[in-house]
Structure formats: structure tokens, C-alpha cells
Amino acid sequence: MQKAFTNLLLNWNQSGNLRTMPWKGERDPYRIWLSEVILQQTRVEQGLAYYNRFIEKYHTIRDLAMAPDEDVFKLWEGLGYYSRCRNLLATARFIAFERNGRFPDTFEEILSLKGIGPYTAAAIASFAYGLPHAVLDGNVFRVLSRYFGITTPVDQPEGKKLYTRLANELLDTDSPGTYNQAIMDFGATICKPRQPLCQVCVQRNDCEANKLGIAEQLPVKSKSLVRRTRFFYYYIFSYEGGFYIRQRSDSDIWHSLYEWALVETEEAMKGEKKDLMHAVRNAYGNRLKGNIISVSDQYSQQLTHQKINGCFIHMELDHPLPEQLGFRFITRKQLGNFAFPRFITRYLEKHPL
DNA sequence: AAGTCGGGGGC
DNA sequence: GCCCCAGACTT
Structure with a gap:
């Protein structure tokens, strides 16, 4: 046959x-x-x-x-x-x-x-x-x-x-x-x-x-997978009961999804507020003023080519965020209308805003 | 031709 | 941990 x-x-x-x-x-x-x-x-x-x-x-x-x-x-x-x-x-x-x-x-x-x-x-x-x-x-x-x-x-x-x-x-x-x-x-x-x-x-x-x-x-594959490790520190900026989110647009993971203010570092930061405050002001401007309310435990997520580590920092701002930073100001109720990466939704499931 | 893009499940 | 999954697109 x-x-x-x-x-x-x-x-x-x-x-x-x-x-x-x-x-x-x-x-x-x-x-x-x-x-x-x-x-x-x-x-x-x-x-x-x-x-x-x-x-x-x-x-x-x-x-x-x-x-x-x-x-x-x-x-x-x-x-x-x-x-x-x-x-x-x-x-x-x-x-x-x-x-x-x-x-x-x-x-x-x-x-x-x-x-x-x-x-x-x-x-x-x-x-x-x-x-x-x-x-x-x-x-x-x-x-x-x-x-x-x-x-x-x-x-x-x-x-x-x-x-x-x-x-x-x-x-x-x-x-x-x-x-x-x-x-x-x-x-x-x-x-x-x-x-x-x-x-x-x-x-x-x-x-x-x-x-x-x-x-x-079988089958045979020739490539071996390379993974890189990244450290994401998400600052949940709040101001008068609302929150700031931003849509990702770079050629990077999670394109088009929304996220909090992100500070990415080369090395892991300990959860000390002094370091976290220094890092966020370095990233978003020294005019940024506010109080860090809480710092979450360490979270991590394994993707195919990357391992994401990091934590979530609640920060109450003294002033609204400057427009040119490109953030969107939303209420708690609007949060559910936007798509977020699993790294974020998994945190939100444990700690609803 | 190689690198990158998620997230979950099986072992 | 590692591998795989009804692959496609970018560089």
C-alpha cells in the first residue's frame, strides 16, 4: 500500500x-x-x-x-x-x-x-x-x-x-x-x-x-532555550481614591496590556522603603512626592524566555502625576475594564484594591 | 537563521 | 526544573 x-x-x-x-x-x-x-x-x-x-x-x-x-x-x-x-x-x-x-x-x-x-x-x-x-x-x-x-x-x-x-x-x-x-x-x-x-x-x-x-x-530540536531574569517593581500610585495605569507599547513582553508604574532594575532590591523611594524618584522624577503605604511579598512568574521577579508597592501621592508621563487616571471600578498581565492579576486576586 | 512573544500543565 | 502546547512575526 x-x-x-x-x-x-x-x-x-x-x-x-x-x-x-x-x-x-x-x-x-x-x-x-x-x-x-x-x-x-x-x-x-x-x-x-x-x-x-x-x-x-x-x-x-x-x-x-x-x-x-x-x-x-x-x-x-x-x-x-x-x-x-x-x-x-x-x-x-x-x-x-x-x-x-x-x-x-x-x-x-x-x-x-x-x-x-x-x-x-x-x-x-x-x-x-x-x-x-x-x-x-x-x-x-x-x-x-x-x-x-x-x-x-x-x-x-x-x-x-x-x-x-x-x-x-x-x-x-x-x-x-x-x-x-x-x-x-x-x-x-x-x-x-x-x-x-x-x-x-x-x-x-x-x-x-x-x-x-x-x-x-523524537522529534529532534536544535535550539536550546535561553532564559533571562528580570526584576519588576510595580508602584501602585494612588491619588484621591484613583489609580494610575499605563499601556505597554515597547517591543517587549505584554505589548498592549496595561500595568502600574514600573521600575525595572538589574538586580533585586530588598523591600526597604528608602531604596524603593529612591528608585521610583530616579525613574519618574525627583519632584515625585508621596508615602509608601505597603510593600508586598516577592512575586515571580516563569515565562518561556524570561523569569519575572518583583513586588508591588502601594504609594499614596501628594500631587497628581505629570501628564507627560503618559499615565491614565482611573477609578477602582474602572480597573476591571483593562487587561493586565498575569503577573499583576495574580497579585490583585490576593490583594484586591 | 535566530530571537522573541505568555501562560499553564505534566512529569 | 524542564518541556510542550492546533505558531507567527521581527530582526
Whole structure:
């Protein structure tokens, strides 16, 4: 059989695939697109609730396109990779207003949209329009590298080319969407990253990695992760019952999210008020006057490439903050309208203002 | 071609 | 701790 892998995969999909998800079998390109963007580098269990909330609030792409940025970011809050949210809004508005709501229906046009790369374009093209483009996500790389015993690194251009060609050869062109869904379900439930279910796998007799007993060692990645440590000291400025927040805009983590006044240092500061006051006046001007009310415990958060350490300092100001610092003055009640990083919301959950 | 962008879960 | 997750974008 030329494509034994494909046949066994489709058989397994019909009889042994128990995975259900709300967007499975969906044909509305808006819903497919939304689910795929939410699921980029995100586990299905984590993205599911977000998808449901988005669909409930924004039934159509036009509804999403007309929404204020802040509302959409608030709905995305906590999901991470916030450029996805920015691109989601840009693409929604492009399709709704520049294309009169018509979602593009060719692979190349879909691929040209902001926030849509090779994976997402193939997913939308196959699920919504039945176009013959194989998806390549973490599941597919893993399944193919194990089945064929490929040790070419998946995170380099040579590997991408090799896997792309192979995946498209294996694709069932009669029903690309079903095939694409099946191979991802297979990777997620059988050919798992750790402790794959090789004993009950329908491909076990042909799988090279299973024959060699090296399934868990594939796929190969060439890059090793480098992490840096940063120290964030957040000053919760209050004045006459209100608070100052600012939107992040640098090419840095948490772009578009809001935060308190931040002082970042190279080294950890002890919680001494004298040092904290010196640091904040150094950062925001020596005319800044006020009292430090409280200093929180140390908090830390592990991101993929960074470890954030720091704490939260309540500071009652004697005067309003100068306009040019770019802060926004809000009341306690307005706080819930803005999206904050988890580093901040986790603090707020323990210490509501 | 390499670096960067979150947050959570499994082990 | 380390690795991974329905990847994409920037440099």
C-alpha cells in the first residue's frame, strides 16, 4: 500500500478517535479562524473557555471588528502571546470593512492575513473550503518524525521543508479537512510528547521509532532555550481614591496590556522603603512626592524566555502625576475594564484594591 | 537563521 | 526544573 499511514490514520479516526471539540466539523471560516488563532501554541484545554467566550460575545466577524480594542484585549487577558489579539482585531476589521465581510477562500489570500502563518492558513483552507493543504503543527512534526524515524531538526528551515513535503504527500486529498483533524487528534491523544500509547497504536508495526524504542526522543530540536531574569517593581500610585495605569507599547513582553508604574532594575532590591523611594524618584522624577503605604511579598512568574521577579508597592501621592508621563487616571471600578498581565492579576486576586 | 512573544500543565 | 502546547512575526 502506497499510503498505509494515511489509511490506518483514517480508520483510527472513524473508529477510535473520541476527541470532541466545539469547532470540529465547523464550516464557518470566522469560527475556524478564531479557534485556530486562539490555539496557536496553546493547549486545547486552555483555549476552550476563551473560544466559547469570544463566540458568545462576538457572533460574527463584523461584531468583532466593531468592538473596542480594550474589550477584546480584556477577553484575551491571561491567554498570552498578545500580538495574536492585536492581529486578530486587525484582520477582523480588514475582512469586515475592506472585504465587506467576505473571508478569503484561497490559500494564498488566507496566508496573507495578519496573524495567519502556514499552519493556520492550511487549517482554514482545508476545514472551511476543503482545499488540499496539509497542516504542520507540533502534533504533525512529532507523528511524522516518529513514524518515519526522521532526525532532521524540526526547528530549522531544512526540517520545515522536509516535513512540509512529506505531510502533503500523505494528505488525503479527497477530504483534507478530515485528514488534518485526524492527524492532530492522533498526535494529541496517542502519539503524545511523553508516554505515547505505542502498545495500542494502529501504526505500531510500521512506526520506525516504535521499532527502535526511541519514540520519546523524537522529534529532534536544535535550539536550546535561553532564559533571562528580570526584576519588576510595580508602584501602585494612588491619588484621591484613583489609580494610575499605563499601556505597554515597547517591543517587549505584554505589548498592549496595561500595568502600574514600573521600575525595572538589574538586580533585586530588598523591600526597604528608602531604596524603593529612591528608585521610583530616579525613574519618574525627583519632584515625585508621596508615602509608601505597603510593600508586598516577592512575586515571580516563569515565562518561556524570561523569569519575572518583583513586588508591588502601594504609594499614596501628594500631587497628581505629570501628564507627560503618559499615565491614565482611573477609578477602582474602572480597573476591571483593562487587561493586565498575569503577573499583576495574580497579585490583585490576593490583594484586591 | 535566530530571537522573541505568555501562560499553564505534566512529569 | 524542564518541556510542550492546533505558531507567527521581527530582526
